[in-house]
Amino acid sequence: MSKRILIVLSEYGYWGEELVGPLEQFDARGYRTTFLTPTGKRARALPPSLDAEYVDPPLGRSVTTADMARRAREVDESARLDDPLSLADLIPERPYYSALNHLRELEDYHRRLDEALDGLVGSFDALVIVGGSGPIVDLANNERLHQVILAFAAADKPILAECYGVAALAFARDLETRTSLLWGKHVTGHPKEYDYKDGTGFLGVDFNMGPPPYPLEYILRDATGPEGGFHGNVGKEISVIVDHPFVTARSTPDSGPSGELLVEVLENGLRRHGW
Template identity: 55%
Template sequence: MTKVLIAVSEWGYWGEELIGPLEACDKAGYEVEFLTPTGARPTPLAVSMAVDFVDPPQGKSVVAKDMAKKTRDLDASHRLDKPRNLADWVPARPYPSSATYLRDMEAYWNAVQRIVTQDLLAYDALVIVGGSGAMVDLANNQRLHELVQGFVRLDRPVAAVCYGVATLAFARDPLRKLSLIRGKRVTGHPIDYDFHDGTGYEGPHAIDGSNKGFGDGYINFGPPAYPLEFILRDAVGPDGEFIGNVGHNESVIVDYPFITARSTESSVGCGRALVDVLDNNVRRYGW
């Protein structure tokens, strides 16, 4: 049976950006396993379940009633209760200042090699879910970067939605320091769709001793922590291309092994493309 690993932020994921790929996997009969940075149960962003929310840059609602309900139903189920703990699975990369740096790096690369050549063989694809939380604990997560590089080494697809695409930009060989998407065609959240204010984070993290997130479960960081479009344009280099498809109803790009989806509205398309890649050997789509 085809098995897909889905990485989800612990700081708030956008409901549809999980539902789209997940439903496609379920419909195709794939087995799905969830992964979070520390093994905590992921939290959907409240705004991704609010059908009356009007997206400021686009001037329209981006939350359909059926997707809001599916997000609530998934959150109310037990399906996300026990995600795999990334921190327990992949070791932290040693600091160069370590007194035993060379020996530490030898042990590190041995562990990564074992994970790639043994553990990852159980999975046919990796999906990275978007939402503002992905900026916090997925984009610059070196453990997740090792998994991305592992899937690429195994010639297996990696799909990412919205701000989850940032992980692909930052995943790179620590010696060469070139992004894995250099020379590729990708899409992602364009600057045209970025908030001026209201980029929020939610999750089971507490600063007040409670278990309600940031006291009331939400904090507004204003604009996004970074302009994803600019990061992607730089990461793909002169031989690649960022394709925002601003104004189009959907933007999904397949430049194998990568499948990238612009934002919420492209989440279902991301799932469709993932199945096409896995079942129909599609290697190029959308450009």
């Protein structure tokens, strides 16, 4: 039976290659893919990720080849991304502690949450969180997504996160302990050297945030703790880390290799790579 992959996309813009890279690996092996967005809105690629002439400021060069721009545009304009699942519809929202009947509402929340997660995790073999600037807005601190991440990890099912999508892993934590799910793990992600100093933008919002609102590297260094570690691999062309159940990718060129390694995890039981 072919593997089933749940792919999470931001509604504020994903980076084209960071979807296409792993997606082409899955397609080549006949995996079935399903897309999920925070509210069920169709995701769109960030325009710079479809432009081979766009020069990435920190790297001083284009990071998108003409061929990749074409392939990413074909996926972005296809019907594949139409009608994604809605995270808000699938996963209940935790009640505020100020709710009038908080205890009963919390009990009901956990009952509905367990039912929803059992169905979702049981339907897929792996979870993928695609990067770009959009995840900063609607994925990093999305409690519903955190619950999905926690459930996949508890089921020992692999989770691939790319670029700023890795932040959602750092913030996924049980409210009893408040410890990051990444504590003691080894990961990669967008290093400080790769961050913009200005021009961080999002689809659907007429706002230049300037630099990213948080330095992902610092968050990941803190989240992994003294027994884990962050690996920026600055100066190396590829940075993908496997520390089961997590596969993390630094940025755009790591997308295809991260998809290949997720396949290795699913098919051959790979548990460690890159550190």
